[in-house]
Amino acid sequence: MTRQRLSLFDTTLRDGAQTTGVDFSLDDKRQIAAMLDDLGVDYIEGGYPGANPLDTAFFATRPDIRARFAAFGMTRRHGRSVENDPGVAALLDSRSDAVVFVAKSWDYQVRVALRSTEEDNLQAIAQSVAAAVARGKEAAVDCEHFFDGFKANEAYALACAKAALEAGARWIVLCDTNGGTLPHEIERIVRRVAEGIPGENLGIHAHDDTGQAVANSLAAVRAGARQIQGSLNGLGERCGNANLTTIIPTLLLKPEFSERFEIGVTLEKLTHLTRISHALDELLNRAPDRHAPYVGASAFATKAGIHASAVLTDSRTYEHVSPESIGNQRRVLVSDQAGKSNIISELARLGVALDKDDPRLSRLLEEVKLKEAQGYAYEGADASFFLLAKRIMGEAPHYFHVERYSVAVDRRFARNGGLEDAGAEAIVKLRVNGETRISAAEGNGPVNALDLALRKDLGSYQRFIEDIKLVDYRVRVFQGGTDAVTRVLVECADSKGERWSTVGVSANVIDASFEALIDAIVYKLLREGAKGDNSL
């Protein structure tokens, strides 16, 4: 049987921006677009140019992606022509490949929310689509509230979809905007729509308000739709959008879908999915959902004794797919081969060869487990993992020894509450090249001061570290309260464009930062081939 192509449309950067607690920066958007493109989605919806300065800036240059870059916005407003609508102009002028117009398709909404007429709404759809096509852009129409609209006035909902198609829209996306439609209703309605509009032009946009966004998306595909809109990790307003991190493995690994459909994500890229999912959470400083299907830390975890032995005897008993296929791993309360092979492959990626029978591998595995139990996370800190391996392999030289450091923050406030004094100080005393050196620095905050003092005078090593730039610094606190365990992730870059990440863990944010900063410096020295200090 010839397999049909299913299109994946990602809205992490648009509908995902509506997630409570999520605030993308421009750099976040660029990084996420690159991650999505690498994964292999077909469309990346970047935002709503013209609606806010961030999205306008993001659409001012086209990111270097293979996927189609889509801009979202409204059809021309009631009472305006397409040419005279600044919203439409912002869409057409954006550096996008595709424009997605959101349009009402529920007659009640057209009257009440738009205060427009049914006929004008149809014209707005047709004219907006035609304008985008005339500008050489692919056009899509998100039919808002389509399912509620269809139940209320089937003919009008269908007329909206037809108007879009006839004006040249590539995709007519049926949106379950308030997320309340059930899978069997979706299936029935999409089948009806597909009688008039070819399935290869139909998309589905589902929300998780009844916990069924994934089921709704797959039901629509079974009924004929050929595009799925969703987001990484199910980001999105209220309960979130359909979770592509769940849908993609289902499409690739379940024969019911993989035998009938093909998608842009390859089986090889699928093995990156767990890492990508966690990297997104890391970027947004959200705790990953341990119980997420496929990619959650517990998705292949077995706790019960009987289940654990069963899963080791025959993994099919408690694993519906293999954890390796999505780059995840089985977790059972016994030391297992899966752990070793993961470590070997991660080391190979970092250019370190270690044989699976080398006793140092078992020690590394033990150490990683011990450290992760303490709160370390090597997934987002490959330089610290590299150093840990090098230390256990006896291949990490000593360069310098910090004897002490201290940081102080002192604040005085005026009667009106204004800050009279600002800044923080740090002192670092260390031995290097057989001498003791002491450096002090002021910074905006204690960690900045410590970082500056630490990198001020490393003796003969100073020339190797001059070009280190701290590009990211993130803090996560576990177990609640200021006395909880703090994990700091630091990302550095150098003038060659290399980037590396390190991790530190402590009850104290300063200590955790110190540990990560030291790892960042030592990693750079090691990579530069600096010789160890024999006097230490």
Add this chain to the structure above:
Amino acid sequence: MTRQRLSLFDTTLRDGAQTTGVDFSLDDKRQIAAMLDDLGVDYIEGGYPGANPLDTAFFATRPDIRARFAAFGMTRRHGRSVENDPGVAALLDSRSDAVVFVAKSWDYQVRVALRSTEEDNLQAIAQSVAAAVARGKEAAVDCEHFFDGFKANEAYALACAKAALEAGARWIVLCDTNGGTLPHEIERIVRRVAEGIPGENLGIHAHDDTGQAVANSLAAVRAGARQIQGSLNGLGERCGNANLTTIIPTLLLKPEFSERFEIGVTLEKLTHLTRISHALDELLNRAPDRHAPYVGASAFATKAGIHASAVLTDSRTYEHVSPESIGNQRRVLVSDQAGKSNIISELARLGVALDKDDPRLSRLLEEVKLKEAQGYAYEGADASFFLLAKRIMGEAPHYFHVERYSVAVDRRFARNGGLEDAGAEAIVKLRVNGETRISAAEGNGPVNALDLALRKDLGSYQRFIEDIKLVDYRVRVFQGGTDAVTRVLVECADSKGERWSTVGVSANVIDASFEALIDAIVYKLLREGAKGDNSL
């Protein structure tokens, strides 16, 4: 149309105990059983008596519940008689109303995992069920791996179900043990089974490994099954069991189900569901899922300006059911995309009335936008938003004035890198009740030390703040580098169970923490009705 009765079978205390990170105490089990009973489920599966001391103790006395109390365990083992099987004896001797026998129904598993024969397995099912019935207990059989078994050997899977029914089992529960079956497969297979076994004897037990446990449960009901097994908040092994917290409102509020079925949970009890869901998380010290359908804090949250005005005009646009029906509430988020309507509705939720023509509202809106541009985020910090509003309205008294604080971290390291000295110190000097007071404290880290020093002596206000507990502390850094802007979010709770969140922003993590901690204290004083200090 006469509505049919659907039975709800809760397995929070049995399958839910397999959740990674969940460890019930005996008291937890008793409290959760009481919560479930109050909600109105039909069965409460308490655990596996005989398998561990906790469950044996829990089944030694019957909890005072209206629901049927069910004990879980295996059918008699291969090579033993029912009378000589201590596992079966533990079940029959337990103070349960019902016994649930888990039985293999996949021929492959019978041979490989049980090392038994197909025929002996059928006899084990029949004899075990008969023994329970003879002891006056209701019997049920969980057919493990039923769907995989059915696909592999339909006749044998059906024979297992029939053996249970003929021996007198009240319920034959079809289990999707590894969670990999898709909704349309569930529907097709349950329909086939229901041709031979009455639907009123069929149950469904689904897991969330493809994110479709809810859809799978509802598909089974549509195909004829009349019992749903699930857990509160979707607790359970790996990705969890079918989430009753999602299924119950769907059954009660969606006409597709509510017109055809009735359940033991009333509409009145449904309004307690959000509270029950959060209380369970509280008991287990888990962070509630903000995005959970129906009961999540964000389930009815709207962020975007256009959506916000639409949802306030006509709630149907973005609300598929009314938040009040499950005891949840609408939240219109205050963010830089906010308009006046967002702010008014958020203020109203916090008990502050402000007219839309009041000039202070425009000032508040300006101030929110300015602060958010600096990095503040009020959508996760309602107490800071409340204080900001009160300050602009001139209704925030002055309680105390911090004149200065200082924090210091001092570290010395041994030659081997080991830390010789740990801890951090803080000093806070403040004016309160016309006097200057100075307090010092040690903590695990600088923020903890500052928090302790700050709350050590607030003079006459001390009694109001004694019961403040810091329950969460989060840090996010923007714009990269240790000299970037740091946002700290602090969540506090008091002995009344009230929770409030505050925010602080600075280049310095200590200053940002200080600001959030001060807001947390001032909010509490304001809520307690403490009088301002006129000497300031």
